[in-house]
Amino acid sequence: MDKKQFTDELEKIDAVGKSTVELYNEISALALSYGLSNAGKPAEKNAYYLSMEFLIGRSFFNNLMELGVLEETRKVLANKGIDINVFEEIEDAALGNGGLGRLAACFLDSAAGLGLPLQGYGIRYKYGLFKQAIENGFQVELPDDWQSFGDPWSVRKESEARSIKFADMMVTAVPYDMPVFGKRVNTLRLWQAEGSEEARKISEYLYPADDTVEGKLLRLRQEYFFSAAAVGELIEKHIKKHGKRFDNFSDFNTIQLNDTHPVLAIAEFIRILTAEYKVSFSDALEVAKKTFAYTNHTVLPEALECWNAELVKKILPDIYSVLIKINLRQREELASLKCSEEEVTAMSSYSPYGFSMANLAVYVGKSVNGVARLHTEILKHALFKTAYKYFPEKFQNKTNGITQRRWLMLCNSELSALLDKTIGSGWRGDIAELSELNARIEDITQEFITVKAEKKRQLYDYIRQHENIEIPQEFIAYSQVKRLHEYKRQLMTAFAILEIYNGLKDGSIKDFAPSVFIFGAKSAPGYKRAKAIIKFINEIAAKINSDGDTNGLLKVVFVRNYNVSYAEKIVAGTDVSLQVSTAGLEASGTGNMKFMMNGAVTCGTMDGANIEIVELAGKENNYIFGAEVDEIEKLKQDGYDPIEYLSRHKAAVESLIDGTFSDGGTGCFKELYESLTVGASWHKPDNYFVLYDLQSFVETLLKINRDYKDKKAFAVKQLKNTANSAYFSSDRTIKEYAKEIWEI
Numbered sequence: 001m002d003k004k005q006f007t008d009e010l011e012k013i014d015a016v017g018k019s020t021v022e023l024y025n026e027i028s029a030l031a032l033s034y035g036l037s038n039a040g041k042p043a044e045k046n047a048y049y050l051s052m053e054f055l056i057g058r059s060f061f062n063n064l065m066e067l068g069v070l071e072e073t074r075k076v077l078a079n080k081g082i083d084i085n086v087f088e089e090i091e092d093a094a095l096g097n098g099g100l101g102r103l104a105a106c107f108l109d110s111a112a113g114l115g116l117p118l119q120g121y122g123i124r125y126k127y128g129l130f131k132q133a134i135e136n137g138f139q140v141e142l143p144d145d146w147q148s149f150g151d152p153w154s155v156r157k158e159s160e161a162r163s164i165k166f167a168d169m170m171v172t173a174v175p176y177d178m179p180v181f182g183k184r185v186n187t188l189r190l191w192q193a194e195g196s197e198e199a200r201k202i203s204e205y206l207y208p209a210d211d212t213v214e215g216k217l218l219r220l221r222q223e224y225f226f227s228a229a230a231v232g233e234l235i236e237k238h239i240k241k242h243g244k245r246f247d248n249f250s251d252f253n254t255i256q257l258n259d260t261h262p263v264l265a266i267a268e269f270i271r272i273l274t275a276e277y278k279v280s281f282s283d284a285l286e287v288a289k290k291t292f293a294y295t296n297h298t299v300l301p302e303a304l305e306c307w308n309a310e311l312v313k314k315i316l317p318d319i320y321s322v323l324i325k326i327n328l329r330q331r332e333e334l335a336s337l338k339c340s341e342e343e344v345t346a347m348s349s350y351s352p353y354g355f356s357m358a359n360l361a362v363y364v365g366k367s368v369n370g371v372a373r374l375h376t377e378i379l380k381h382a383l384f385k386t387a388y389k390y391f392p393e394k395f396q397n398k399t400n401g402i403t404q405r406r407w408l409m410l411c412n413s414e415l416s417a418l419l420d421k422t423i424g425s426g427w428r429g430d431i432a433e434l435s436e437l438n439a440r441i442e443d444i445t446q447e448f449i450t451v452k453a454e455k456k457r458q459l460y461d462y463i464r465q466h467e468n469i470e471i472p473q474e475f476i477a478y479s480q481v482k483r484l485h486e487y488k489r490q491l492m493t494a495f496a497i498l499e500i501y502n503g504l505k506d507g508s509i510k511d512f513a514p515s516v517f518i519f520g521a522k523s524a525p526g527y528k529r530a531k532a533i534i535k536f537i538n539e540i541a542a543k544i545n546s547d548g549d550t551n552g553l554l555k556v557v558f559v560r561n562y563n564v565s566y567a568e569k570i571v572a573g574t575d576v577s578l579q580v581s582t583a584g585l586e587a588s589g590t591g592n593m594k595f596m597m598n599g600a601v602t603c604g605t606m607d608g609a610n611i612e613i614v615e616l617a618g619k620e621n622n623y624i625f626g627a628e629v630d631e632i633e634k635l636k637q638d639g640y641d642p643i644e645y646l647s648r649h650k651a652a653v654e655s656l657i658d659g660t661f662s663d664g665g666t667g668c669f670k671e672l673y674e675s676l677t678v679g680a681s682w683h684k685p686d687n688y689f690v691l692y693d694l695q696s697f698v699e700t701l702l703k704i705n706r707d708y709k710d711k712k713a714f715a716v717k718q719l720k721n722t723a724n725s726a727y728f729s730s731d732r733t734i735k736e737y738a739k740e741i742w743e744i
């Protein structure tokens with residue numbers, strides 16, 4: 001099918017009497033067949049991205065754009081009297097929690113865009129990440145039945161279903177293929193569990209905790225289920241082409257493990273080769289060592305998966321045996337390198353705690369990478385320091401990126417058009433050309449200000465419709481949108497807002513340029529403290545938004561159900577990107593990159609990719625504050641007493657307990673207060689140094705507010721960020737993976 005035929009078919013669609021969802025399905029199906037009809041030949045060597053999560057967002061607009069038919073479709077529909085934006089009613093496919101899942105989606109987009117053969121493997125959850133409602137200021141979780149809109153972008157491949165064996169049941173894994181369009185058509189293959197009621201449960205829910213191991217049987221089943229389906233299929237395909245020899249397996253296949261969730265794929269791979277094809281254990285292990293690579297996403301200890309050995313033995317006895325064998329071999333190898341007992345323990349894939357998925361991945365993986373420069377340094381010198389001592393060649397950095405197709409071209413066509421006009425449209429094909437903007441910034445500040453104002457108008461309009469909060473057009477937008485976690489310090493932002501509010505009330509803050517603070521965040525349902533922070537922010541918002549004294553100066557919005565589609569609007573309409581994690585704890589962040597590319601300045605700590613962002617866009621064009629990693633380390637060693645800092649911020653912090661706000665009688669605000677002042681059995685008081693950095697944070701927010709008044713100078717800072725954001729395109733990241741790890 002060519003473009004003309006597509007348009008002809010589109011024109012034939014009879015829209016009369018059809019619902020939006022029906023039309024969505026019909027047009028998507030047509031676009032899908034158009035896209036697939038132009039799919040090229042399969043590649044000789046492929047890279048496979050195994051990920052428990054793919055946070056895709058809405059496919060409709062993105063796919064039409066990638067197929068080059070978005071504008072035609074818009075026109076044809078307009079002629080039929082339909083505004084293409086009605087399809088915004090179709091909800092996001094939220095098969096992921098946050099950054100890790102969104103990264104996987106950006107990587108697939110970039111690989112297809114670059115024409116590189118990268119195929120994804122994951123789980124087709126019936127319910128994606130919960131839909132968030134806010135009731136009385138509290139988060140309420142509702143099921144996300146994304147398939148209720150139909151799933152026109154997937155093709156069920158019944159004939160390629162596989163059996164996955166657990167000790168107590170057999171499960172059928174049925175693949176659903178989602179095409180990823182670009183210079184080539186790649187595939188995201190999501191497995192759906194079918195069979196008995198128990199079997200089907202495996203692909204029912206996405207775990208909504210992105211930072212802790214549920215430690216549940218079901219989670220273990222999910223991880224094995226999709227890993228086994230993927231490697232089983234890859235081995236079979238290899239045999240079909242090359243016969244039963246595996247010494248050349250890695251010449252055709254390379255498998256990237258996105259965090260520890262798919263690490264059991266290593267054991268399954270060795271199990272199949274040894275048990276089904278009689279390859280010796282040593283040979284199978286050698287092939288695995290050339291095939292798998294591992295990406296670490298977090299240093300938070302609660303997220304480093306360690307599987308209980310008895311549990312593995314009970315439901316996956318053959319995998320248990322393989323894991324034990326791998327560990328014996330690992331110990332032999334480490335002994336021959338003369339590692340001390342302590343060092344062996346540090347690196348061992350099996351210990352009294354269970355099977356360490358991270359240590360297994362580091363041992364077998366041909367490469368181990370962190371996701372920003374600082375993060376990789378922390379892996380080398382702290383988390384995996386022993387492994388780094390013996391196997392330094394395995395360690396690499398791959399700073400994350402985001403796809404400019406969704407996060408600039410699609411979500412900000414206005415800025416994209418300004419770029420076209422200023423530097424030509426070459427950047428659309430080669431993002432590196434964005435740097436040409438540096439020479440033209442002074443010429444286009446006024447036009448940029450107009451574009452930003454338009455994106456803000458669109459955002460505020462959307463917020464008015466969805467949150468029922470009116471934000472005047474001239475308000476500066478400060479945004480903090482990301483998962484809710486103590487280390488990301490939304491609580492610090494809440495306190496800072498209260499300090500500013502109090503300062504406006506008592507007159508100590510003067511000449512304040514009107515501002516809105518926009519939050520968006522989901523909390524894991526079981527994470528009580530994070531949920532208390534959501535309630536606290538909503539209480540603050542209710543109070544401030546209804547205060548006539550400050551109403552014209554300050555507003556606070558907590559947007560409901562933050563997801564990819566909301567993010568597309570927020571990143572384009574924001575002036576100031578808040579990235580304020582405790583130094584050393586945010587591996588990279590990718591939200592920070594989306595904002596940067598759309599021309600927001602970063603107000604942040606020296607953490608994750610913020611460091612590289614300010615290095616490239618200039619410290620003078622961003623706002624860095626707070627303790628750096630060394631200082632945090634020193635505080636931890638010398639002992640940090642938050643009480644001293646508490647006294648400087650008494651009014652804001654004590655509003656948690658002095659009756660200013662109500663927690664609905666749950667006691668959750670008192671618990672939050674005590675987490676800062678007395679700690680708990682599992683952590684010290686103010687474990688994330690919120691009070692320590694609060695003063696400099698407030699000062700920095702106020703400095704930004706003053707600087708903003710010089711509109712032109714501020715626009716220059718914002719444009720410097722856009723002009724230097726090419727490095728944070730996932731095209732750059734994927735090229736590095738392709739060259740330095742995958743060799744595709």
Ligand SMILES: *Cc1c(COP(=O)(O)O)cnc(C)c1O
Nearest residue numbers: 098099482563564567589590591
């Ligand atoms: C980009 C993105 C994230 C990741 O944000 P961080 O600020 O890097 O944590 C999370 N959720 C959604 C919906 C996103 O688009």
